Amino acid sequence: MDPILEIRDLSKRFGGVEAVKAVSFDVPRGSLVGLIGPNGAGKTTFVNLVSKHESPDTGSVLLDKRPIHRLPSFKVARAGLARTYQKNRLFFEESVSENIRTAMIWGGAAKHQDLSYPGLKGKEEERTAELMEFFALTAQRDALPSGLSHLHRRRAEVAQALALAPKLLMLDEPFAGFSREEAFDLIDHLKVCQKGGLTMLLIDHNMEVMLEVCEYLFVMHHGALLASGTSAEVRANPEVINVYLGAET
Amino acid sequence: MIESLLPTRSARAIVGWSIVAAILVLLWVLVDNNYYLRLLISAGIAMIGVIPFGLLMGHMGYMAMGQGGFIGVGAYVVGCLTVQRFEIDIWAALPIAIMVVGALAYAFSFALFRLRGYHFSIGTLALGQLLYLAFDSWEWATGGPHGTSGIPRPAIGEFVFATNSRFLIIVSVFVFLAGFTSWWLARGHVGRALNAIRQDEDLAGARGLDVLRYKQLIFTFAAVWAGLAGGLYGSMQISIDPSSFTIWGSFQYVIYVIIGGAGTLLGPVIGVIFITVLDQLIADVGVWNQMILGALIVITVLFFRGGLWGGIRMLWALALKNRSADRSAVSTQAGAAE
Amino acid sequence: MSAFAQQLIYGTSYGMNLAVAAAGLALLFGVYRVINLAHGQLIMFGGYIAYVVTTGLGLHFFVGFAAAMVAMGVAGVILEISVFRILQRRPATDQLLASLGVYMMIGILALRIWGDFEARPINMPGEEGAILLGEDIRIDFARIVTIAITIAVFAVLYFVVYRTHLGRTMRATAQGPETATLMGIRKREVAALVFFIAGALGGAAGAMLGGLFNVRPDMGFQPLLMALIIIIFGGMGSLIGAIIAGLVLGILYNLTVFYVGSKLGDLVPFAVLLIILMVRPQGLFGLPGRRA
Ligand SMILES: Nc1ncnc2c1ncn2[C@@H]1O[C@H](COP(=O)(O)OP(=O)(O)OP(=O)(O)O)[C@@H](O)[C@H]1O
Ligand SMILES: [Mg+2]
Numbered sequence: 001m002d003p004i005l006e007i008r009d010l011s012k013r014f015g016g017v018e019a020v021k022a023v024s025f026d027v028p029r030g031s032l033v034g035l036i037g038p039n040g041a042g043k044t045t046f047v048n049l050v051s052k053h054e055s056p057d058t059g060s061v062l063l064d065k066r067p068i069h070r071l072p073s074f075k076v077a078r079a080g081l082a083r084t085y086q087k088n089r090l091f092f093e094e095s096v097s098e099n100i101r102t103a104m105i106w107g108g109a110a111k112h113q114d115l116s117y118p119g120l121k122g123k124e125e126e127r128t129a130e131l132m133e134f135f136a137l138t139a140q141r142d143a144l145p146s147g148l149s150h151l152h153r154r155r156a157e158v159a160q161a162l163a164l165a166p167k168l169l170m171l172d173e174p175f176a177g178f179s180r181e182e183a184f185d186l187i188d189h190l191k192v193c194q195k196g197g198l199t200m201l202l203i204d205h206n207m208e209v210m211l212e213v214c215e216y217l218f219v220m221h222h223g224a225l226l227a228s229g230t231s232a233e234v235r236a237n238p239e240v241i242n243v244y245l246g247a248e249t
Numbered sequence: 250m251i252e253s254l255l256p257t258r259s260a261r262a263i264v265g266w267s268i269v270a271a272i273l274v275l276l277w278v279l280v281d282n283n284y285y286l287r288l289l290i291s292a293g294i295a296m297i298g299v300i301p302f303g304l305l306m307g308h309m310g311y312m313a314m315g316q317g318g319f320i321g322v323g324a325y326v327v328g329c330l331t332v333q334r335f336e337i338d339i340w341a342a343l344p345i346a347i348m349v350v351g352a353l354a355y356a357f358s359f360a361l362f363r364l365r366g367y368h369f370s371i372g373t374l375a376l377g378q379l380l381y382l383a384f385d386s387w388e389w390a391t392g393g394p395h396g397t398s399g400i401p402r403p404a405i406g407e408f409v410f411a412t413n414s415r416f417l418i419i420v421s422v423f424v425f426l427a428g429f430t431s432w433w434l435a436r437g438h439v440g441r442a443l444n445a446i447r448q449d450e451d452l453a454g455a456r457g458l459d460v461l462r463y464k465q466l467i468f469t470f471a472a473v474w475a476g477l478a479g480g481l482y483g484s485m486q487i488s489i490d491p492s493s494f495t496i497w498g499s500f501q502y503v504i505y506v507i508i509g510g511a512g513t514l515l516g517p518v519i520g521v522i523f524i525t526v527l528d529q530l531i532a533d534v535g536v537w538n539q540m541i542l543g544a545l546i547v548i549t550v551l552f553f554r555g556g557l558w559g560g561i562r563m564l565w566a567l568a569l570k571n572r573s574a575d576r577s578a579v580s581t582q583a584g585a586a587e
Numbered sequence: 588m589s590a591f592a593q594q595l596i597y598g599t600s601y602g603m604n605l606a607v608a609a610a611g612l613a614l615l616f617g618v619y620r621v622i623n624l625a626h627g628q629l630i631m632f633g634g635y636i637a638y639v640v641t642t643g644l645g646l647h648f649f650v651g652f653a654a655a656m657v658a659m660g661v662a663g664v665i666l667e668i669s670v671f672r673i674l675q676r677r678p679a680t681d682q683l684l685a686s687l688g689v690y691m692m693i694g695i696l697a698l699r700i701w702g703d704f705e706a707r708p709i710n711m712p713g714e715e716g717a718i719l720l721g722e723d724i725r726i727d728f729a730r731i732v733t734i735a736i737t738i739a740v741f742a743v744l745y746f747v748v749y750r751t752h753l754g755r756t757m758r759a760t761a762q763g764p765e766t767a768t769l770m771g772i773r774k775r776e777v778a779a780l781v782f783f784i785a786g787a788l789g790g791a792a793g794a795m796l797g798g799l800f801n802v803r804p805d806m807g808f809q810p811l812l813m814a815l816i817i818i819i820f821g822g823m824g825s826l827i828g829a830i831i832a833g834l835v836l837g838i839l840y841n842l843t844v845f846y847v848g849s850k851l852g853d854l855v856p857f858a859v860l861l862i863i864l865m866v867r868p869q870g871l872f873g874l875p876g877r878r879a
Contacts, residue, residue: 053451072461073454083455091448102441106457164457312680360865366679367622367823371815372864378812379857386850500687507684537699543691550685551673 004029004168004199005050005081010059012042012049019045021223022059027168032190032200034214036207036234038243042223043203044086047170051083052076063168078107082166084157086173086203090145096156097141100128103163110165117196120165131159135189150177154186162193169193170201175209183209211235258436266428269296269518270421277414286413290485292525293420297427298478299505299517304431305471306503307511308440309464310447312370315377317498319472321384322350323479324489328397329390339403343480350476351469358465365450377499384491396490400483420481427474432514434470443467447512475502504542508549510556519558589724594845595838600730602837603737604795608810609817609829610744611788617824618761618781621671622679624686626789627811628693633659633793634709634802635701641710648712648798652736655790663786664779672778698804706801709794733795740791741830744784748826753780761824816860822870832870 003026012020020042027033037043048054050061052073061069068076090099101124110120110127119131132138135155145153154174161169171190175183183206190200204210210217211231219227219240227237234240273293277286298320306312326346330337337345357376364372384391391397402411403419410416435443442463445453454460483489509520524542531538549556555563608630615621633655640651670689674682701707717727748754756777796810817836821828836856844852863870 051455053455072459073451074457074459077455077457085452089449089452091445091452093444093448102445103456105438105441106453108457160456306680310678310680312683314683360861363868364864367616367683368819368864368868370680370683371622371819372861374812375816375857375860375864379854379861382850382854382857386854503684503687537695539691540695543688543695546688546691547670547685550681550688551670554681 002029003027004064005201006060006062006065007050008060008062010046010049010061011057012045012054013057018223020049020056023220023223023225024059025218025225025228027199027201028216030194030197030199031215032194032202032213034210034217035201035203035220036205036210036217037220037226041220043220044172045223046220047083047172047201047203050076050170051081074106077164077166080112080165080167081170082161082164082168083170084161084172084174086176088145088150088153088157090153090157090160092145095142095144096137096148096152096159097128097132099145099156099160100131100163101125103160104128107164112165112167112197115165115167115197117162117193117198119159119162120196127163131163134192135159151182154178155189158186158189162198166198168199168201170203172203173205174202175204175206180209187213259433262429262432266425266432269428270425273421273424274418277417283413286417287485288525288529290413290417290420292521293417293424294478294481294485295501295505295521295525296424296518297420297481298475299502299521300424300427300431300514301471301474302502303506303509303511303514303517304435304443305467306506307513307516308435308443308447309467311365311464311468312503313373313468313471314370314496314499314503315373315375315380316471316475316502317494317496317500318377318380319350319354319475320479320482320498321380321491321494322353323347323476324483324494325384325391325397325479326350326476327480327483328392328400328489331401332399333390333392333397339401339480339484343403343477346480347473347476350479351473354472355465355469358468361468362461362464374496374499377496381491381494381496384494391491394491396488397483398488400487400489402484402487416485420485423477423481427477428514428518430470434467435514439463439466504546506556508545508556510558510560511554513558516556516558519561520556523557589721590845591842592720592724594841596724596726596730598838598841599834600734600799600837601841602834603734603830604792604799605810605813605817605837606830606833607737607740607788607795608792609814609821609833610741610826611785611792612814613818613821613824613826613829614744614781614788615785616818617826618757619671619675619778620679621674621682622686622815623666623671623785624683624811625666625689625693626686626785626814627807628690628697629659629662629786629789629807630793630796630810631802631804631807632662632693632697633790634797634806635697635707635793636790637794637797638707638709638802642708648710648732648794651709652791652794655794656787657790659790659793660783660787663782663784663789666786667778667782671782694804694807701804703804706803707797708801709798711798729798733799736791736795740788741826744788744826747784753777757781813856816856819860819870820863825870828870 005027008024010020010023023046035043035046045054049056052071056069059069060067063079063081066079068079068081071079091102094102104124104127118134119127121127132141135158137152137155137159140148140152145156148156158171158174174186178186194200202210202214211234214231217228217231217234218225219234221243226243227234227240229237273289276289280286298316302316323346326349327339327342329335330342330345331339361369361372361376385394402409402416404410410419434440442453442458445458446460446463450460505520505524506517508523509518510516528538531541553560612623612626615623636658637651637655640646640654641648666689670685671682674685711729712732717725719725748757760777792810793807796806813836817829817832820836821832836859839855839859840852843855
């Protein structure tokens with residue numbers, strides 16, 4: 001296996017809460033892996049640690065063998081790791097196209113030759129146009145985020161993250177509030193990007209969708225990694241059933 | 250019309266800020282009263298400090314409450330170099346003062362920008378108060394509570410800017426420069442970065458912006474201009490003492506920006522003009538003017554977040570809309586007549 | 588040695604008064620993430636009310652103290668209704684600015700009513716008396732009274748916050764507005780009560796500071812700055828932090844003033860604050876990572 005992301009012994013404590021406890025795992029290049037766990041399991045904190053919104057107490061993160069856990073967040077982003085947010089975030093005073101272009105300007109030209117998903121080639125305007133077309137946002141190009149539907153806002157956010165031309169994209173509950181059809185529509189888009197070489201780490205509460213879509217799953221509980229495996233393995237794991245699946249049924 | 254005469258945006262900015270500066274100078278032709286001249290100079294000096302400060306507070310959303318300290322450092326470095334300890338020419342002292350203030354602000358920016366929101370405001374407030382207390386106690390450099398006196402006016406060759414009307418010319422030139430450099434920074438890349446930082450700086454970082462560098466840049470930029478304003482203030486006053494550089498001086502800047510209109514370049518200018526005029530109009534009511542000013546701040550923050558300039562622009566937009574509505578009504582009538 | 592002990596006692600009583608002043612700010616910040624700069628003027632106004640009631644009307648200090656608390660509590664409620672309620676969900680700068688405007692207004696009001704910078708004393712119980720410890724350590728009764736009041740105030744505050752239904756709802760609101768709404772809290776009444784308590788704490792601080800020193804129109808400024816420093820030092824929103832930070836600052840202040848000089852004494856709190864902000868921005872008892 002050729003890992004694109006290697007997490008080693010990552011921990012973070014907030015006062016008395018151990019939000020992330022000595023988590024270690026690898027993400028294979030080009031894969032679509034899932035991270036699941038009940039509310040408060042530490043998934044969002046994990047993403048924050050990797051993207052350096054928060055500094056880990058201990059542990060290391062390697063992106064393509066390069067340590068990124070000491071870099072500031074903007075360098076992590078420029079190194080090729082993009083993320084989206086559980087609570088949708090866009091620059092609320094900027095139009096959709098400006099939001100996408102802004103990330104493109106700051107991220108710089110696409111540097112990774114082996115990638116080939118939409119929005120990588122050409123000048124900024126062409127890249128922006130291509131991304132908006134890909135996500136069917138062209139009609140909304142001049143709309144402000146507040147004027148978008150929930151679906152379009154999500155898409156705009158993913159498009160903005162992809163504007164950085166990342167190797168690895170972490171999506172924190174992108175399907176929240178989506179119907180099954182809408183979720184699969186976004187997944188179809190993401191799968192196109194995966195074919196173009198993008199690696200993805202997906203977080204969501206919708207177990208049905210996650211088990212169906214992700215090639216490999218990691219389960220967090222109380223900040224620690226509880227289990228990992230293919231969806232069949234995770235589905236059969238008694239501990240996972242106990243803390244998570246059991247609770248739902 | 251304007252577009253065809255001045256095709257580039259920078260040409261328009263140069264002309265625009267020249268007009269602001271020219272109005273200041275021209276007002277001097279109208280008023281030969283020394284009192285009003287000093288008022289104009291004070292307003293000009295305030296603009297020099299507050300236009301760049303508007304980028305920090307309005308565009309970037311970081312409300313520093315210690316600019317009074319930087320004004321003071323500028324004034325005292327000039328005072329110390331020209332009379333208190335040395336006898337350097339003021340033209341040399343001013344750049345040194347700017348560099349000292351810039352270095353100080355840059356050094357503190359590392360610590361201050363670990364803070365956000367309230368913490369940042371209170372941190373800068375503490376820095377301002379610390380500097381004020383330093384002015385009061387470091388007698389060697391500042392003269393302590395008695396201050397420094399005898400700060401000279403600048404001169405070019407034989408031509409000394411000694412009278413207030415001459416001094417106003419220097420101040421106006423710097424108003425132009427402060428306005429133009431602020432405009433130059435606020436457009437393009439830096440402006441985009443500042444707006445993004447105000448909207449969501451974590452997101453900006455996650456999208457590849459070196460947030461800290463831009464914050465430090467703007468903080469230092471605003472401090473440098475505040476330092477220059479301080480140096481000119483010292484030269485205008487001839488003598489200075491710590492009471493001019495208290496926290497109230499810092500609050501004054503904040504008030505200019507909020508009343509004039511935060512997030513715009515002209516807002517702070519209008520804030521300075523408005524409050525200078527207001528101070529004159531309500532001077533007779535004695536201490537009540539502070540009360541009126543306080544009420545104005547509360548009302549602006551509560552109900553008119555755009556400030557005066559925001560209000561003017563809104564009325565302007567309304568007027569334009571009405572006019573175009575009239576015109577389209579006329580043209581449809583004309584069409585119907587045909 | 589005895590001079591040191593003497594300064595320690597002065598510092599303790601001053602620090603405890605500051606802690607009361609800071610507790611009001613800490614409470615508002617803890618529950619509503621609001622910083623109310625006008626708190627400084629509530630302290631000042633509270634001092635004047637205590638002065639009017641005790642020195643003016645000749646009533647007992649405790650009556651003046653209670654009057655200051657009630658009046659400033661009501662002032663706090665008025666501020667909540669007229670200003671802070673409208674500013675919910677606005678950025679931090681807006682609340683600072685609006686409360687700065689209110690600060691200016693109240694300041695002028697006091698200046699108009701009571702005139703210029705004439706220092707006015709408040710009659711404290713046991714003004715002349717003092718306990719002598721050993722040879723030359725002197726503890727005046729006035730200071731003992733303020734220390735006792737402070738302890739009582741904090742005991743009541745602790746009881747309210749940790750042992751009553753109101754306290755529970757306050758702490759739930761502090762956890763996040765969502766939790767509070769889930770618990771079915773009537774938000775307006777709670778807000779009014781919290782602002783009442785915060786204002787009353789300001790009034791109490793004003794009455795005590797006015798008793799120890801004098802009542803002056805600008806007497807709210809220094810305690811406001813100190814209180815801001817204290818709540819950052821102690822961790823914004825933490826009551827325990829406010830007490831400990833208040834004591835540390837009060838003692839440190841008095842010792843530097845005595846041993847090094849009053850100018851450096853004034854510098855100390857701000858230097859402490861800048862160091863704290865650099866080393867531990869969340870303060871002594873604040874949670875790391877939860878940046879305001
Ligand atoms: N900044 C913070 N300060 C204090 N505690 C925090 C902070 N961020 C997260 N926590 C705590 O850490 C734990 C993990 O939270 P996190 O948001 O990472 O969980 P999650 O798995 O994303 O949950 P959800 O499915 O609800 O999104 C929770 O107990 C939370 O209260
Ligand atoms: Mg989460």
